Amino acid sequence: MRHAARDVISRRGTGLASIWRYVLAGLGLAALLVGILAVVYLTAPHSASGPDTSRSKKTASGLFMASFEPERGVIRQGELQSWLLTLKTAAGAPVEGAAITVSGGMPQHNHGLPTSPQATDYLGGGRYRIDGVKFTMSGWWQLRFAISAAAGSDSVVFNIVL
Amino acid sequence: MRRLVSVASLLALAALALLGGCGRPQFSDAEKKTIASLALNTLPALKADTTNQYADVPAAAALGSTLFFDVGMSRDGTVSCSTCHKIDRQFQDDLPQAVGVGRTNRRTMPLAGVARDPWFFWDGRRDSLWAQALTPLENPLEQAGNRAAFAHYIKNRFGERYERIFGPLPDLSAVPANASPLGTDAEKAAWNAMPASQADAVNRVFANIGKAIAAFERSIEPPQTRFDRFAIDLATGTKPQGDAAFSPEEILGLKLFIGKANCVSCHNGPRFTDNSFHSTGVPPVKDLPPDRGRIDAVAQVQADPFNCFGKFRDGDASACRELRFMVKDGQDLVRAYKTPSLRGAASRPPYMHAGQFSSLDEVVAHYSKAPAAVEGVSEVHPLDLSDRERAALVAFLKTLSE
Numbered sequence: 001m002r003h004a005a006r007d008v009i010s011r012r013g014t015g016l017a018s019i020w021r022y023v024l025a026g027l028g029l030a031a032l033l034v035g036i037l038a039v040v041y042l043t044a045p046h047s048a049s050g051p052d053t054s055r056s057k058k059t060a061s062g063l064f065m066a067s068f069e070p071e072r073g074v075i076r077q078g079e080l081q082s083w084l085l086t087l088k089t090a091a092g093a094p095v096e097g098a099a100i101t102v103s104g105g106m107p108q109h110n111h112g113l114p115t116s117p118q119a120t121d122y123l124g125g126g127r128y129r130i131d132g133v134k135f136t137m138s139g140w141w142q143l144r145f146a147i148s149a150a151a152g153s154d155s156v157v158f159n160i161v162l
Numbered sequence: 163m164r165r166l167v168s169v170a171s172l173l174a175l176a177a178l179a180l181l182g183g184c185g186r187p188q189f190s191d192a193e194k195k196t197i198a199s200l201a202l203n204t205l206p207a208l209k210a211d212t213t214n215q216y217a218d219v220p221a222a223a224a225l226g227s228t229l230f231f232d233v234g235m236s237r238d239g240t241v242s243c244s245t246c247h248k249i250d251r252q253f254q255d256d257l258p259q260a261v262g263v264g265r266t267n268r269r270t271m272p273l274a275g276v277a278r279d280p281w282f283f284w285d286g287r288r289d290s291l292w293a294q295a296l297t298p299l300e301n302p303l304e305q306a307g308n309r310a311a312f313a314h315y316i317k318n319r320f321g322e323r324y325e326r327i328f329g330p331l332p333d334l335s336a337v338p339a340n341a342s343p344l345g346t347d348a349e350k351a352a353w354n355a356m357p358a359s360q361a362d363a364v365n366r367v368f369a370n371i372g373k374a375i376a377a378f379e380r381s382i383e384p385p386q387t388r389f390d391r392f393a394i395d396l397a398t399g400t401k402p403q404g405d406a407a408f409s410p411e412e413i414l415g416l417k418l419f420i421g422k423a424n425c426v427s428c429h430n431g432p433r434f435t436d437n438s439f440h441s442t443g444v445p446p447v448k449d450l451p452p453d454r455g456r457i458d459a460v461a462q463v464q465a466d467p468f469n470c471f472g473k474f475r476d477g478d479a480s481a482c483r484e485l486r487f488m489v490k491d492g493q494d495l496v497r498a499y500k501t502p503s504l505r506g507a508a509s510r511p512p513y514m515h516a517g518q519f520s521s522l523d524e525v526v527a528h529y530s531k532a533p534a535a536v537e538g539v540s541e542v543h544p545l546d547l548s549d550r551e552r553a554a555l556v557a558f559l560k561t562l563s564e
Contacts, residue, residue, distance in 0.1 A: 080484065114439075114489065131483070138430070
């Protein structure tokens with residue numbers, strides 16, 4: 001690279017055809033533009049285009065507020081873990097006696113979940129233990145809950161990106 | 163104007179120099195993190211197996227080792243576990259399909275790290291190492307024995323060693339010489355004629371045979387490789403020296419493995435496996451019986467009296483979560499097979515569940531092309547790798563065998 005730079009400097013004084021100079025300058029400017037674009041692309045936050053990974057959200061028809069968290073706080077890839085699904089009504093009252101089914105998978109990989117998680121326990125306060133959750137690979141996972149309770153039936157999808 | 167042009171050119175050249183690779187690190191931080199997650203030093207200590215209270219009892223492992231290599235543990239006295247799981251060949255046999263008393267329809271799996279598996283066999287039709295060890299003993303194509311005969315054999319040959327570990331053997335004087343619920347018609351009839359308490363006693367001896375063999379197999383762990391030495395140096399910022407240094411081709415292969423080729427999606431963690439089942443469109447072998455993989459194994463593991471829910475399990479049922487939460491149906495399971503570990507794979511062709519591919523080149527070519535599955539849906543998509551990229555992947559895979 002240093003040799004190339006020296007060439008440019010030395011050629012300036014040799015009366016090189018002006019057309020060649022403009023071609024060189026054009027190439028240089030184009031390269032500079034590519035460089036700037038590359039820097040902008042590499043430093044831009046990538047999460048902007050990813051799925052919504054919020055752990056707390058309204059269910060599809062707005063019947064419940066749902067939140068979904070790993071019971072022990074951290075996600076460990078490849079291990080069977082229990083998570084907590086907390087359900088509240090729009091007014092903030094805990095949802096009791098809900099029937100919950102779990103499905104999901106990896107939208108970009110043509111496959112469902114590697115396990116069949118189930119709602120195994122009601123822990124009070126609208127909290128349900130969802131046991132048997134396992135994420136076997138990194139990437140975008142979806143967990144879909146179909147919820148049926150006194151207030152009606154609704155569903156919610158949580159995106160988890162590992 | 164001239165000066166402006168010169169300055170612009172110099173700036174452009176400087177920008178190119180910065181972006182063009184001078185001083186650019188070989189791996190991004192994300193890549194480094196993935197590489198570190200594959201290194202053997204991240205393999206956690208082997209967990210206790212609460213379903214087998216003898217799993218870490220040395221005398222049980224010693225008896226298991228004896229049984230593993232004992233050809234007496236077969237119908238005709240010619241086949242042992244080690245016939246197919248050869249100790250000097252990574253505990254596999256280099257054959258497309260294993261040959262015991264007869265020829266089976268599946269490739270022998272190597273055993274390094276096997277005690278870490280949640281599921282056993284290519285299709286996961288057993289859910290513990292000790293339940294797995296029992297299955298070939300009675301398979302007519304493998305060891306072709308029957309559990310009554312095994313109980314007698316243990317009593318006659320290893321009675322004292324057995325009793326020191328497992329306690330008194332049952333009275334077998336009234337047990338037929340040959341009987342099993344899975345055997346020939348005569349063996350089944352003999353089994354069905356046995357009182358329940360007698361069948362239970364034989365089953366318990368049989369289960370303990372599996373527990374001893376499993377205790378031995380727990381000692382078989384994967385060795386460190388060139389890749390691990392490279393990965394540890396990369397993680398610690400040390401310049402890899404000697405054989406820990408990777409060639410440019412091996413580095414390209416590693417980058418493809420964890421990047422564009424998506425291999426690491428399934429072949430992840432220090433064992434290079436996600437311990438799960440996937441259909442990758444591997445073609446069936448013509449002259450073998452139909453093989454639908456995981457979808458047909460679900461009922462088998464559920465029906466196995468030696469599974470985690472069965473009465474031969476030690477400890478409590480909290481150890482049975484894999485079985486409890488297993489996926490029982492769906493298209494995903496059709497012709498789905500377990501992700502094999504890639505450690506040592508380069509030196510043990512042929513590949514896939516029935517030895518379909520004779521070289522790593524063929525394996526990589528398959529994933530690059532990603533043909534549709536004959537039944538069910540393949541999870542892999544065409545990669546259209548160049549010749550150079552395919553060769554680089556193979557070069558990288560070889561570093562897991564050196």
